Amino acid sequence: MSEPIISFRDVVKEFPAHRGLGRGRRRDAAVRAVDGVTLDVEAGEIFGVIGYSGAGKSTLVRLVNALETTTAGSVVVDGTDLTGLSEARLRPVRAGIGMIFQQFNLLSSRTVAGNVAYPLEVAGWSRADRDARVAELLDFVGIADKASVYPSKLSGGQKQRVGIARALAANPRILLADEATSALDPETTADVLALLQRVNRELGITVVVITHEMEVVRSICHRVAVMEHGRVVELGDAYGIFSSPAHAVTRRFVASALRDRPSDAVLTRLRTRHAGRIVSVRVDEVAGSSAQVMGALADHGVTGTIVYGGISEVAERPYGSLTLELVGSDDAVHAALDALRSVTAVVDHGTAAHPLDTDDIPSGRAPGAEGTDRPAGDRPAPPARPPLGGGLFGGTTGTVEGNAR
Numbered sequence: 001m002s003e004p005i006i007s008f009r010d011v012v013k014e015f016p017a018h019r020g021l022g023r024g025r026r027r028d029a030a031v032r033a034v035d036g037v038t039l040d041v042e043a044g045e046i047f048g049v050i051g052y053s054g055a056g057k058s059t060l061v062r063l064v065n066a067l068e069t070t071t072a073g074s075v076v077v078d079g080t081d082l083t084g085l086s087e088a089r090l091r092p093v094r095a096g097i098g099m100i101f102q103q104f105n106l107l108s109s110r111t112v113a114g115n116v117a118y119p120l121e122v123a124g125w126s127r128a129d130r131d132a133r134v135a136e137l138l139d140f141v142g143i144a145d146k147a148s149v150y151p152s153k154l155s156g157g158q159k160q161r162v163g164i165a166r167a168l169a170a171n172p173r174i175l176l177a178d179e180a181t182s183a184l185d186p187e188t189t190a191d192v193l194a195l196l197q198r199v200n201r202e203l204g205i206t207v208v209v210i211t212h213e214m215e216v217v218r219s220i221c222h223r224v225a226v227m228e229h230g231r232v233v234e235l236g237d238a239y240g241i242f243s244s245p246a247h248a249v250t251r252r253f254v255a256s257a258l259r260d261r262p263s264d265a266v267l268t269r270l271r272t273r274h275a276g277r278i279v280s281v282r283v284d285e286v287a288g289s290s291a292q293v294m295g296a297l298a299d300h301g302v303t304g305t306i307v308y309g310g311i312s313e314v315a316e317r318p319y320g321s322l323t324l325e326l327v328g329s330d331d332a333v334h335a336a337l338d339a340l341r342s343v344t345a346v347v348d349h350g351t352a353a354h355p356l357d358t359d360d361i362p363s364g365r366a367p368g369a370e371g372t373d374r375p376a377g378d379r380p381a382p383p384a385r386p387p388l389g390g391g392l393f394g395g396t397t398g399t400v401e402g403n404a405r
């Protein structure tokens with residue numbers, strides 16, 4: 001993964017916008033769907049483009065296969081600058097790009113095999129070569145037994161497998177997936193994402209995934225660009241984006257995918273149900289293992305009971321958080337908190353009597369562990385730093401503590 005296979009440089013795409021209908025219709029200012037995007041997609045990666053509806057994701061990706069043309073800037077695909085290319089010159093570029101869609105876009109009058117064969121017919125392949133290629137592709141996507149079935153008889157997941165087989169038919173170097181799993185249930189989504197991962201790993205195809213679901217990014221993307229109002233507001237490797245989301249939009253997406261941190265309502269119930277001090281600790285590949293956490297507590301004679309949380313994977317690396325009830329003397333709990341902070345990021349939620357607003361956790365040492373400022377009992381000192389946005393460990397507000405990340 002070193003050389004870019006797709007390069008956007010200062011790309012702008014504007015659409016003329018109209019408001020009103022009929023004779024009174026007037027022309028408004030143009031809609032700037034893509035607004036000064038510069039980024040590279042590396043050969044061999046799975047690159048995610050995430051954003052809310054209208055962020056400009058589809059438009060950005062449609063510029064790659066020249067379904068749209070740029071208003072300004074350049075898009076270079078596999079070494080070819082698409083700017084101003086004729087249809088004839090665009091044809092070989094498009095041949096190197098497959099695309100799949102949310103609504104599958106299958107031909108209802110053709111069987112599964114007929115759909116997959118279609119681009120090969122257009123490209124002039126012989127009957128025998130087509131048949132061999134179609135059989136190979138249907139086998140790869142796991143629906144060889146459906147070759148003579150019509151799309152109306154297929155489930156959504158099977159339809160998308162046909163879409164993928166068709167997109168791969170002419171051996172593309174790039175596969176564009178525009179909300180390819182948005183119409184599928186979670187289990188089928190996981191199957192289709194696993195297939196896209198095989199496309200990337202086994203066939204070496206660069207995959208660009210457009211999505212509004214951070215779960216998709218969590219599952220398969222190596223890197224991700226977060227878009228808002230036509231701009232890329234954050235760009236980075238998926239693990240880093242999840243563990244330290246910088247932009248508010250990114251933090252919202254991350255929070256939607258990682259449900260390991262208790263909400264305010266859950267915290268209130270946890271504090272009511274458990275008398276001890278409630279803390280959340282981050283777990284990732286370098287910090288917060290059960291052994292580290294439990295060891296830090298045991299060293300100070302504090303009991304830790306896991307009351308909430310979960311550990312899953314981001315980009316196939318462990319990530320999550322555990323929320324614990326700490327029980328022990330005040331001094332022991334404060335010392336244990338210090339010890340925990342030396343091994344991972346910690347958010348102190350306080351107790352039912354003295355709840356700490358997690359949105360106001362200071363980024364340095366916890367209020368209850370600040371030496372001479374330590375209040376009596378487990379009463380927290382007032383928050384000293386700006387609020388934590390997004391309620392996660394990471395973020396630009398400096399709430400990451402310890403050696404996490």
Ligand SMILES: Nc1ncnc2c1ncn2[C@@H]1O[C@H](COP(=O)(O)OP(=O)(O)OP(=O)(O)O)[C@@H](O)[C@H]1O
Nearest residue numbers: 015016031033051052053054055056057058059060
């Ligand atoms: N052909 C078009 N003509 C006019 N405006 C358009 C056209 N295509 C997109 N737009 C506008 O450009 C902006 C970005 O749209 P785009 O479809 O790229 O966003 P998106 O992030 O893919 O959203 P969604 O997930 O809803 O498809 C929107 O304001 C949209 O209305």
